[in-house]
Amino acid sequence: DAGITQSPRHKVTETGTPVTLRCHQTENHRYMYWYRQDPGHGLRLIHYSYGVKDTDKGEVSDGYSVSRSKTEDFLLTLESATSSQTSVYFCAISEDRGSYNEQFFGPGTRLTVL
Amino acid sequence: GENVEQHPSTLSVQEGDSAVIKCTYSDSASNYFPWYKQELGKGPQLIIDIRSNVGEKKDQRIAVTLNKTAKHFSLHITETQPEDSAVYFCAASTLMDSNYQLIWGAGTKLIIKP
Numbered sequence: 514d515a516g517i518t519q520s521p522r523h524k525v526t527e528t529g530t531p532v533t534l535r536c537h538q539t540e541n542h543r544y545m546y547w548y549r550q551d552p553g554h555g556l557r558l559i560h561y562s563y564g565v566k567d568t569d570k571g572e573v574s575d576g577y578s579v580s581r582s583k584t585e586d587f588l589l590t591l592e593s594a595t596s597s598q599t600s601v602y603f604c605a606i607s608e609d610r611g612s613y614n615e616q617f618f619g620p621g622t623r624l625t626v627l
Numbered sequence: 628g629e630n631v632e633q634h635p636s637t638l639s640v641q642e643g644d645s646a647v648i649k650c651t652y653s654d655s656a657s658n659y660f661p662w663y664k665q666e667l668g669k670g671p672q673l674i675i676d677i678r679s680n681v682g683e684k685k686d687q688r689i690a691v692t693l694n695k696t697a698k699h700f701s702l703h704i705t706e707t708q709p710e711d712s713a714v715y716f717c718a719a720s721t722l723m724d725s726n727y728q729l730i731w732g733a734g735t736k737l738i739i740k741p
Contacts, residue, residue: 555733569724612658612720614729618663618671620670
């Protein structure tokens with residue numbers, strides 16, 4: 514998985530509780546992404562980072578926040594989890610190729626919100 | 628903005644036959660088109676990609692073709708094997724907020740029948 518780890522790999526939590534997912538890379542890549550994957554929707558971008566402390570919103574950012582204090586770590590936080598946030602979350606990394614970027618994915622975190 | 632449509636959603640082929648998955652995109656400025664394979668319980672894995680200055684690219688049993696005029700690209704798998712069974716995603720790279728993002732198709736579940 515291209516030097517990308519995600520933790521935890523599985524989590525069950527209750528509605529209203531805060532949850533933080535961690536993505537760690539050993540590739541020193543500039544870009545990091547958080548996606549969610551749901552049946553029938555493919556991959557949807559939540560937030561991404563283009564450098565330390567530089568982040569931006571994706572397509573489905575409501576209810577999520579992110580932080581990147583080091584090149585190797587990108588955290589995704591659900592401030593108050595809801596059942597609609599039950600999903601599989603994937604982290605991806607890429608390097609800047611100029612006019613495109615190849616993305617490489619971690620193994621995913623399966624989150625269940627009861 | 629960019630939109631990527633992928634067909635079919637499910638494809639069942641006999642082992643040894645060929646499989647073709649098609650995607651269309653809307654942003655004529657898109658210049659990079661990767662294909663990913665996702666096995667059960669794992670993250671998507673990049674299997675082949677094509678840049679807009681190339682019409683076709685091959686790697687052993689897989690090939691990708693790109694028609695920029697018609698704005699569609701396809702994945703071809705020949706001599707299919709049981710290990711080809713997976714979900715395949717296409718994507719198109721587009722420039723958003725000064726950074727290149729991937730816009731994803733909804734995925735195709737490929738089933739190889741023995």
